[in-house]
């Protein structure tokens with residue numbers, strides 16, 4: 081009976097409980113997977129290999145890797161965190177954690193709910209702290225005193241009488257036993273959440289002009305399992321006084337089965353969430369339908385461009401670089417808009433001849449702008465800002481958060497609720513009691529040492545000092 | 550940066566510098582008054598460090614934890630604060646000679662090498678406007694402080710251990726605390742730092758989820774914080790199951806803090822990613 085208890089304590093609980101029978105392949109695998117040796121190996125290998133992906137840029141186009149591409153590709157390190165071997169390492173770690181936790185469940189439960197009081201003297205004297213004391217009391221009185229002393233200090237006490245000896249066990253902080261168990265399970269929960277996200281999640285992007293209504297099917301790369309629509313009511317950029325961007329704000333309305341169900345402003349850090357789909361403010365831009373012409377090419381060119389595009393003027397060596405849209409242009413302020421409202425909307429452009437910058441202008445929307453004394457003309461017919469949304473559904477996210485919460489709980493228990501244990505063996509020595517007391521704490525041994533000294537202070541002469549281990 | 554900000558910064562810098570010198574001279578003299586004075590100088594440093602951060606918050610109009618200068622002020626604060634608490638609790642002033650210089654060196658980096666555009670208060674770009682970022686940096690601040698201490702303890706351990714092995718426990722080595730004490734101290738601080746680092750990673754993930762819609766994207770900074778976390782996990786497990794105490798533990802604690810520093814500096818300088826505006 082006591083064997084269990086001893087094993088539990090001198091070794092980390094359940095760390096490498098070997099199966100009795102080593103013969104079967106299943107048992108052998110089970111043993112390998114319940115060993116901490118494999119665990120440490122995996123932790124180290126994962127830590128070291130993770131470095132690769134931080135040095136070699138991930139998920140680039142093949143030509144970005146140059147001649148090394150075939151090698152990198154064969155090793156899977158152009159997208160290494162999703163490569164078969166890295167995923168296998170994570171899977172092995174998960175198996176290791178699962179089996180190791182599973183193995184420890186029963187012994188931990190026993191330790192938690194019904195610790196055994198009986199231990200051998202040999203075991204007791206091998207503990208970090210122990211004393212022997214000859215009392216002037218009877219055996220029963222002595223045991224009673226020990227129990228009361230411990231109980232008054234908040235220890236849970238159990239007693240057992242075997243072969244005329246009284247065994248007492250006391251412990252405190254027993255919820256701490258579950259700390260590392262919960263931590264390990266939490267990691268599994270997080271990994272499960274990640275896997276749910278990979279298999280059942282979906283993600284896409286869309287650029288939508290103000291006024292447009294799009295359905296989920298139109299979102300690039302999204303594979304939706306719902307069918308509602310979203311209308312972009314507004315998109316604006318809020319600037320601070322110094323011209324820096326304070327926020328990009330899109331106003332979105334969700335239309336489900338023809339009904340407007342919800343209208344919300346989204347911005348970075350404040351996504352909209354509907355039926356598990358989240359809409360993030362992710363990028364922005366504009367469409368500018370534009371007409372360019374020159375006397376040599378009067379039919380001109382009709383294209384849709386955006387800010388920072390370069391437009392060659394057909395039939396000439398001129399070119400227009402479209403710099404920026406300004407909603408409320410004021411010549412004194414230049415690039416900074418007077419207000420966010422479109423009171424005097426202009427597009428600032430730079431005119432080039434060849435590589436030479438020859439002019440700068442602020443074109444009115446919808447009116448032709450004459451370039452280089454009539455060598456060409458450009459008309460920005462409209463300015464249609466669009467908002468760039470990323471749309472994401474990840475049903476695994478809550479699992480990940482629950483796992484994270486469990487991990488914090490587990491670490492808290494593990495590090496801040498140290499399990500402390502005391503044992504006493506009270507023997508009868510011709511009507512007088514001889515008592516041995518031993519104690520052990522897995523964590524915060526310094527504090528426990530003090531407590532042990534206080535607890536054993538009443539038993540004056542210590543025939544043996546504190547042991548070392 | 551304005552005059553007041555500079556003044557507070559240089560007062561902090563000077564306080565940690567003077568305290569470092571006092572602690573180092575304490576190693577030589579073992580004069581307990583020196584240690585006591587050094588302790589109060591560090592305490593003064595923490596006060597002006599706090600004031601420097603508060604002033605930055607006032608000027609910037611945001612929680613001052615969002616650019617390189619602010620992170621480093623927070624980092625040095627964390628180291629000095631954790632040192633004060635640990636010293637108050639365990640009374641081993643000699644560790645000051647190994648821990649406070651780290652805080653000082655971080656600020657020396659700001660004073661000497663950091664370009665001014667990284668130092669001034671700048672309006673927060675939209676992605677940085679998040680409470681989760683604040684929690685993220687706060688937990689890092691305390692956690693990194695604890696790891697810096699365990700690093701100092703690890704270095705001391707190696708010095709002492711080597712001296713004992715060579716049978717030359719004289720000079721510096723003779724004055725260091727016992728191997729057992731150093732080992733226990735290192736462990737206690739990692740036991741504080743590990744849950745904080747875990748919280749730091751989790752709050753960072755929550756922030757990323759709000760800002761970009763992905764709680765984890767394997768960007769280099771994230772990955773390096775995970776690597777750091779794994780190193781400390783190895784420390785805890787090897788200690789617990791194989792009894793890797795003493796020298797091996799000290800070496801792991803040192804590697805762990807090097808990983809912390811790399812996460813903090815190396816990633817910004819050598820690697821690129823989402824965090825590169827930090």
Ligand code: HEM
Pocket residue numbers: 092093094095113114115116117118119120123173176177180260263264267491494495523779782785786789790
């Ligand atoms: C990243 C992965 C892991 C994390 C974060 C983790 C976390 C922890 C923590 C915090 C403790 C308590 C340490 C202490 O009290 O000093 C612990 C203990 C332990 N871990 Fe892990 N662990 C991980 C992986 C593993 C693996 C793969 C195994 C598999 C064999 C394992 C087996 C153990 C054992 C046997 C203990 C001692 C149990 C006890 O407290 O009684 N761990 N772990």
